[in-house]
Amino acid sequence: MNNFDNVAKNTLDEWINFLKNEEVKKGTKAKGLQAAKDSLEILKLSKEDMLEYERDEAVWRDYASGMSTNFLAGKLEGIREMAINAMHMGMQITEIVKLTGLPEEDIKSIRF
Numbered sequence: 437m438n439n440f441d442n443v444a445k446n447t448l449d450e451w452i453n454f455l456k457n458e459e460v461k462k463g464t465k466a467k468g469l470q471a472a473k474d475s476l477e478i479l480k481l482s483k484e485d486m487l488e489y490e491r492d493e494a495v496w497r498d499y500a501s502g503m504s505t506n507f508l509a510g511k512l513e514g515i516r517e518m519a520i521n522a523m524h525m526g527m528q529i530t531e532i533v534k535l536t537g538l539p540e541e542d543i544k545s546i547r548f
Contacts, residue, residue: 447465447466447467448466450464450465450466450469451466451469454466454469454472454473458473458476459473460473515536515537515538516538516546518535518536519532519535519536519538519543519546520546522535522536523543523546529543529544
């Protein structure tokens, strides 16, 4: 690594440059190098900044989890509404199973 002249000729050189100089030059082709740089930047944070970063990450994880849960609940509600509408239209339960993907028992338990 000491003989590296800071000129990257291939992806290995790009990694060596990063390890030696902690930089990623524009147009880098080495896979994972940008992610490594991003991780290094996080590790360099002060204790106070790291706590703030971790709080922000927790908030975003909670937000994403809530959105996912709400999306799935909404999707299930929409499928149930579709099943109810299909019943109102006189479709057979076997057809509704094919249409919605719901188990037959679930469709039979739906009251409208």
